[in-house]
Amino acid sequence: MPPLDQTAAPTIAPASAPALDFPWAEPPAPATTIEVAPGVRWVRMPLPFRLNHINLWLLADGDHTVVVDCGYGLSETRDHWRTILAERPPTRVLVTHFHPDHMGNAGWLSETYGAEVATTESEWLWAHYARYGDPVTELDERLAFYRAHGLDATRLDALRNRGNWYPQGVPTLPRHYRRLRDGDIEMIGGRRWRVVIGRGHAPEHAMLHCAELDVLIAGDQVLPKITPNVSVQHPEPLANPLKLFLQSLERLRNLPDDTLVLPSHGLPFRGLKARLDAMSDHHDDRLAEVMDACARPCTAIDIVRVMFRPDLDIHQLGFALGEALAHIRLLEADGRLTRATDPDGVIRFLRAA
Ligand SMILES: [Zn+2]
Numbered sequence: 001m002p003p004l005d006q007t008a009a010p011t012i013a014p015a016s017a018p019a020l021d022f023p024w025a026e027p028p029a030p031a032t033t034i035e036v037a038p039g040v041r042w043v044r045m046p047l048p049f050r051l052n053h054i055n056l057w058l059l060a061d062g063d064h065t066v067v068v069d070c071g072y073g074l075s076e077t078r079d080h081w082r083t084i085l086a087e088r089p090p091t092r093v094l095v096t097h098f099h100p101d102h103m104g105n106a107g108w109l110s111e112t113y114g115a116e117v118a119t120t121e122s123e124w125l126w127a128h129y130a131r132y133g134d135p136v137t138e139l140d141e142r143l144a145f146y147r148a149h150g151l152d153a154t155r156l157d158a159l160r161n162r163g164n165w166y167p168q169g170v171p172t173l174p175r176h177y178r179r180l181r182d183g184d185i186e187m188i189g190g191r192r193w194r195v196v197i198g199r200g201h202a203p204e205h206a207m208l209h210c211a212e213l214d215v216l217i218a219g220d221q222v223l224p225k226i227t228p229n230v231s232v233q234h235p236e237p238l239a240n241p242l243k244l245f246l247q248s249l250e251r252l253r254n255l256p257d258d259t260l261v262l263p264s265h266g267l268p269f270r271g272l273k274a275r276l277d278a279m280s281d282h283h284d285d286r287l288a289e290v291m292d293a294c295a296r297p298c299t300a301i302d303i304v305r306v307m308f309r310p311d312l313d314i315h316q317l318g319f320a321l322g323e324a325l326a327h328i329r330l331l332e333a334d335g336r337l338t339r340a341t342d343p344d345g346v347i348r349f350l351r352a353a
Pocket residue numbers: 006007097099201202220
């Protein structure tokens with residue numbers, strides 16, 4: 001499966017737009033919560049990555065709680081859940097997308113509390129593919145894909161040794177789920193939360209918007225300081241996720257600018273339109289860099305060197321390659337780049353004449 005552990009592109013993130021307002025300077029301490037809107041509480045959980053935290057959300061629903069996202073499958077996270085959920089156990093778990101820091105404890109929450117798990121169909125199926133797919137075949141396919149895009153033998157070997165570790169982050173999955181669709185309404189604590197689907201970072205990422213509260217639970221679709229990873233990976237080599245991602249950002253422009261945005265990483269903020277502008281500008285700049293570089297034939301690995309700093313570790317490399325390809329594929333699909341495959345099977349891209 002594609003490398004799935006990291007939310008952010010390992011890129012030089014665009015500076016936070018000065019127009020953003022961060023109402024809370026500090027996150028909640030471990031195993032505590034902060035109320036960020038009536039009936040909406042903020043939880044922070046640890047992650048075993050460079051991106052070392054995730055924000056999760058609790059929505060009050062009478063004597064119970066609706067949990068939004070589950071945290072990575074760590075015993076420390078489950079200990080925090082036990083403390084936080086002791087008084088008001090969850091009846092419902094809404095999962096924004098299948099990445100392990102979001103889906104990780106969905107199975108455990110379902111088993112422990114009898115909570116219903118709801119997510120979109122694509123995220124549900126991708127979780128199963130990532131958790132239960134044949135790891136040997138998957139790894140071979142992934143390495144062949146990386147090789148075709150210019151990765152050298154030394155780093156291919158290093159990646160082979162890493163294997164698949166999605167199951168570490170997602171030890172179990174719920175036995176069944178309820179499907180979320182775009183535009184669905186979840187009634188929680190007497191308030192209407194509308195499901196808003198975003199694409200590009202994950203296949204069918206569910207956000208939740210409450211017009212009454214002016215709150216958007218954004219998941220990884222909109223983050224205040226880092227750009228979400230948007231990657232082409234081997235299961236769908238001709239995907240165009242950056243186009244889908246940018247289209248999804250445009251849809252969010254319909255929301256009021258004073259919406260309180262609750263992201264999965266970083267701090268809650270207001271200033272949605274400024275942030276959408278900054279994210280779009282960031283990708284426009286990267287697209288321009290790719291076009292400049294492809295004045296001569298370039299592999300995707302050549303483009304990684306253009307877009308990213310040189311000291312990427314092997315863990316970050318798969319994301320960087322996927323992100324480089326996302327930009328390449330948008331340009332190729334627009335007819336601005338062409339591809340050629342050499343006799344060794346290595347693919348190079350060149351500016352269209
Ligand atoms: Zn994610």
